[in-house]
Amino acid sequence: MEGDEIPRILIISEGDFPKDVESRTWLDVGLHKIPNISEFDIVILNLLDLNKGKDIDDNPQLNLKKIHNLLWNGSELIIITDGRKLISINPTTRINIYSVISPVEIPIEIESGDTIYVEDETYKEYHRNVEHWKFYLSDECSFRKMPKGFLTTDEVEILEDTGCPFAQVSKVIARNGFNKAISFSIVYGIKKDGSSESHISGPLTILQAPNDTISAQYAIKTLLSNYGIHVKSKAPTWTNDFKVPDEERIEKEIESLETEKKKKESEIESKKGEKEEITRYKKLLFEDGDELRDIVWDTLEEIGFTLNRYDDLKEDGSIQTDNKVAVLEIKGKEKSLATEDVRQLDDWIGDYAQREGKEPIGILIGNHFRLKKPENRGDPFPDDVLRYVNARSTKLSLMTTHQLFELFCMVKTKQIDPKRLREEIIANAGVFDIEKMSDQK
Numbered sequence: 001m002e003g004d005e006i007p008r009i010l011i012i013s014e015g016d017f018p019k020d021v022e023s024r025t026w027l028d029v030g031l032h033k034i035p036n037i038s039e040f041d042i043v044i045l046n047l048l049d050l051n052k053g054k055d056i057d058d059n060p061q062l063n064l065k066k067i068h069n070l071l072w073n074g075s076e077l078i079i080i081t082d083g084r085k086l087i088s089i090n091p092t093t094r095i096n097i098y099s100v101i102s103p104v105e106i107p108i109e110i111e112s113g114d115t116i117y118v119e120d121e122t123y124k125e126y127h128r129n130v131e132h133w134k135f136y137l138s139d140e141c142s143f144r145k146m147p148k149g150f151l152t153t154d155e156v157e158i159l160e161d162t163g164c165p166f167a168q169v170s171k172v173i174a175r176n177g178f179n180k181a182i183s184f185s186i187v188y189g190i191k192k193d194g195s196s197e198s199h200i201s202g203p204l205t206i207l208q209a210p211n212d213t214i215s216a217q218y219a220i221k222t223l224l225s226n227y228g229i230h231v232k233s234k235a236p237t238w239t240n241d242f243k244v245p246d247e248e249r250i251e252k253e254i255e256s257l258e259t260e261k262k263k264k265e266s267e268i269e270s271k272k273g274e275k276e277e278i279t280r281y282k283k284l285l286f287e288d289g290d291e292l293r294d295i296v297w298d299t300l301e302e303i304g305f306t307l308n309r310y311d312d313l314k315e316d317g318s319i320q321t322d323n324k325v326a327v328l329e330i331k332g333k334e335k336s337l338a339t340e341d342v343r344q345l346d347d348w349i350g351d352y353a354q355r356e357g358k359e360p361i362g363i364l365i366g367n368h369f370r371l372k373k374p375e376n377r378g379d380p381f382p383d384d385v386l387r388y389v390n391a392r393s394t395k396l397s398l399m400t401t402h403q404l405f406e407l408f409c410m411v412k413t414k415q416i417d418p419k420r421l422r423e424e425i426i427a428n429a430g431v432f433d434i435e436k437m438s439d440q441k
Helices: 026-030 064-072 097-101 121-127 153-160 213-225 237-241 247-285 289-303 339-356 383-391 401-412 418-427 434-438
Strands: 009-012 022-024 042-046 076-081 086-090 093-096 108-113 133-137 163-175 181-192 197-200 204-208 306-308 318-321 324-332 361-367 396-400
Touching: 009 026, 042 213, 064 076, 064 097, 076 213, 093 097, 121 163, 121 204, 121 213, 133 204, 163 204, 247 289, 247 401, 289 306, 289 324, 289 401, 289 418, 318 418, 324 339, 324 418, 339 361, 339 383, 339 396, 361 401, 361 418, 383 396, 396 401, 401 418, 401 434, 418 434
Parallel strands: 009 022, 009 042, 042 076, 076 204, 324 361, 361 396
Antiparallel strands: 086 093, 108 133, 133 181, 163 181, 181 197, 181 204, 306 318, 318 324
């Protein structure tokens, strides 16, 4: 950080914080959704929001190694706490939270009192949110024995070669009535005998917990102002008793606009419903199975056919106009239609004739190569299909769902007469010729 540059700050706490800082919750910690804390200039941990130790116990994103790297790089860690040490991680196990997040042994004595003397003016506003202190520093801090791999090779050599690790209070922020530090900063490092420190950490700052969760959020925001991050003050509710010129007029205009907005939103939702209702016919171009069958049925009804929807019979329904009936076979495939599809339709014709006492025609409506754009699809009906249909003369008719879609659009735009179209469809034999319909526009 240089000059007036705003430091990189990470806050782990509930609350709504300025966009100039990054903030996460303890839930994010538990889900491993926080950035690398070692890369920040200041990290603030609000332990009041830490409900379960499982969020922090042996967490790869927030552990002693990461915190040491943060402090060893000269950055600051601020811990807001009520002093409690033991956190439950399951019904039978508790951990000492400071053994997980502090490279320094901090002798905290749990006690409480009302008298608070703030010695560092930059924390005075913060401590206005602290009515009672809940712990104090009872003795000198000590350097925790670092696990293997925490220090560099050179630093290990210093320790082995008459080096001396140390930890000490670098700043008392606030004291209680009997002169014990209740908010304070600690640094630690390595000294070489007879010389100045070889390395010293950034400050590990311990702050008394504010009165409640809301106070804690506000108190954290007061800390941000020390780093050049402006936090807007929320207007107290009593300011509603005061009015400035034109305020009431603007409020009424806002109410009117809000009413108009709700009306427009309702209209938009209605139009979205209309759009969804009409665009569902695009399913003719890509669907298969029951979805394709249902949209084909809806389309045929829109064209004006009397439709019999069958759920318990083998064929895919039937259509009729005047005294003519056609049973349907509706297929969606990722390849062309096959002879077995028209043979199946032939079976439905026989079943219908036996059941109803009169023989219908059969219409195979196929969505061939359904996942490709229509212009990139191959032939829908191969030669063997056509030979089978021609042999059946007037009994079988073939149509694609793409043709049905185009015919539906032509009916909607009044380019063709629906009655004439129904007659052509139910009287057709062989492959349906949509160009014939186009010529009748």
